[in-house]
Amino acid sequence: MHSDNFDLSTYFSRINYRERATDDATTLHAIMRHQLFSIPFENLDVQAGKVVSMVPDDIADKLLRQGRGGYCYELNGLFAMALEALGFTYRFVAARPMFYPARRPKTHMAVIAEADGRQWLCDLGFGSYGIRAPVALDMLDTDIMQDFDTFRLSRDARGNYLLKAMVEGAWTDQYGFDLSYQEWIDFVPANYLNSMHPDAIFVQKLLVIQHYPEGRFILLGDTLKTITAGRVEKQILTKDNIAHVLEDLFNLSALH
Numbered sequence: 001m002h003s004d005n006f007d008l009s010t011y012f013s014r015i016n017y018r019e020r021a022t023d024d025a026t027t028l029h030a031i032m033r034h035q036l037f038s039i040p041f042e043n044l045d046v047q048a049g050k051v052v053s054m055v056p057d058d059i060a061d062k063l064l065r066q067g068r069g070g071y072c073y074e075l076n077g078l079f080a081m082a083l084e085a086l087g088f089t090y091r092f093v094a095a096r097p098m099f100y101p102a103r104r105p106k107t108h109m110a111v112i113a114e115a116d117g118r119q120w121l122c123d124l125g126f127g128s129y130g131i132r133a134p135v136a137l138d139m140l141d142t143d144i145m146q147d148f149d150t151f152r153l154s155r156d157a158r159g160n161y162l163l164k165a166m167v168e169g170a171w172t173d174q175y176g177f178d179l180s181y182q183e184w185i186d187f188v189p190a191n192y193l194n195s196m197h198p199d200a201i202f203v204q205k206l207l208v209i210q211h212y213p214e215g216r217f218i219l220l221g222d223t224l225k226t227i228t229a230g231r232v233e234k235q236i237l238t239k240d241n242i243a244h245v246l247e248d249l250f251n252l253s254a255l256h
Contacts, residue, residue, distance in 0.1 A: 001056060001077055001080035001081050001083075001084055001184065002056060002081070002084060003056035003057050003059065003060040003081055004057055005056075005057040005060035005061050005064070005065075006056070006060040006064070006078075006081040006082075006085065007064075008021075008082065008085045008086070010064050010065075011064060011078070011081070011082050011085075014038060014039065014063070014064050015031065015034040015035045015037075015038040015039065016034055016037075016038055017030065017031055017034040021086055022086065022087075023086050023087040023088045023115065024115055024116055025115040025116040025118070025120070025134070027086065027115075028083075028088070028113055028115045028120060028122070028134050029133050029134055031079075031082060032079065032122055032124060032133060032134055033132065033133055035075070035078070035079060035082075035124055036124050036132060036211045037211055037212055037213065039063055039069050039070075039075065039078070039124075040069035040208055040209060040210045040250045040251075040252065041069055041070070041071060041075065041124075041125060041127055041207070041208065041209040041210075042068070042069040042070065042071070042207070042208040042209075042250065042252060043071055043202040043206065043207050043208070044068070044206075044208075044252065045195075046071075046194070046195050046200075046202045046203060047202075047206050050195070051191070051192060051195040051196060052070070052071065052073065052074065052191055052194075052195050054073060054077075054184070054187065054188055054191055056077065056081070056184075059073075059074045059077050059078055060078065060081065062074065063075075063078050064078075067251065067252075068252065069208070069250070069252065070125070071125055071194070071202065072108055072109045072110075072123075072124075072125030072126065073109050073125070073187055073190075073191050074125070075124040075125035076092070076109050076110065076111050076122075076123065076124055076125050077109075077184070079111060079122065079124050080092070080111055083111070083113055088113050088114065088115065089113070089114040090111055090112060090113040090114065090122075091111070091112050091179070091181050091182070092109055092110075092111060092112075092181075092182040092183070092184065092186075092187070093109070093110050093111070093112055093177045093178070093179060093180065093181075093182055094106035094107075094108070094109065094177065094180070094182050094186065094187070094190075095108040095109070095110050095175040095176065095177035096108070096175055096176045096177070097174070097175050098162070098173035098174060098175050098176055099172060099173060099174060105190070105193075106177075106190070107190040107193060107194060108125075108126065108175055108190075109125070109182075109187050109190075110122070110123040110126075110175075110177060111123065112137070112179060113134065118136045118137070118138060119136070119137040119138075119179075120134035120135065120136055120137070121134065121135045121136075121137060121153070121161075121163070122134045126174065126175070127207070127209055128209055128216065128218050129149070129165040129167060129172070129174055130174075131146060131151055131163070132146040132147055132149060132211065133146050135151065135153055135163075137153070137161065139153060140153055140154055140155060141153075141154050147213060147214070147215075148214070148215065148229050148230045149165065149166070150165070150166040151163060151164065151165050151166070152164045152165075152166075152171065156176075159178065160176050160177065160178050161176065161177050161178065161179075162175075162176045163175055163176075163177075205220055205221040206219060206220070206221055206242070207219070207220055208246065208250050208252065210249060210250050214228050214229055215227040215228040215229060215230075217249050217250070219237075219242070219245060219246070219249075219250070222236055222237050222238075222239075222242065223235070223236055223237070224236075224237055224245055224249075
């Protein structure tokens with residue numbers, strides 16, 4: 001994933017990363033968590049009636065220089081730019097969201113990176129119950145504790161991977177995927193669907209998520225959910241409150 005607008009030092013500054021960086025698992029974990037805690041998941045462009053740009057230069061400019069966030073293609077695309085700059089071997093994979101009541105197409109993008117002789121699932125753009133650090137693909141059927149969240153990776157009879165999260169005391173399917181190599185352009189139709197289709201959650205409602213080490217802030221429509229160490233607080237916001245929350249909690253300007 002290459003962009004002429006991407007600069008590794010600018011990326012490290014944006015995600016507040018100041019440690020040594022190389023193509024090992026320690027760096028992979030560190031930069032994923034630093035990006036997760038620094039750049040929000042957000043759909044402000046979709047809510048403004050825009051199709052999210054899949055041009056790599058636009059993504060780098062938006063997330064690095066405009067101080068914006070994005071959704072899966074943008075967040076994982078930016079992460080892939082960093083992986084490429086650091087010399088990691090990686091691939092994009094297409095994932096099927098599994099938490100909807102009806103079966104959905106493979107509209108989600110994740111990244112599989114190689115480090116220290118293992119393959120790692122990396123994902124910065126799934127939203128509220130996305131993983132918070134890389135998950136090794138060989139850690140099957142094992143409870144994976146990440147901060148205050150618990151995940152599990154398994155495989156079905158066809159060899160497909162399934163990511164689950166513990167939600168309110170029960171295992172909940174998040175998404176399924178296989179290791180088929182996907183080119184960047186393969187996600188353009190899914191991006192258009194998520195940007196424009198009336199059934200897409202991103203079209204229907206404002207969604208902004210900021211992870212931090214103890215939990216996450218989730219703004220969905222007019223409801224702000226604060227999750228701290230497993231404790232959940234909800235607050236209904238007015239239109240003016242939403243604008244303030246976007247600036248104060250997410251460091252984003254109001255809808256434009």
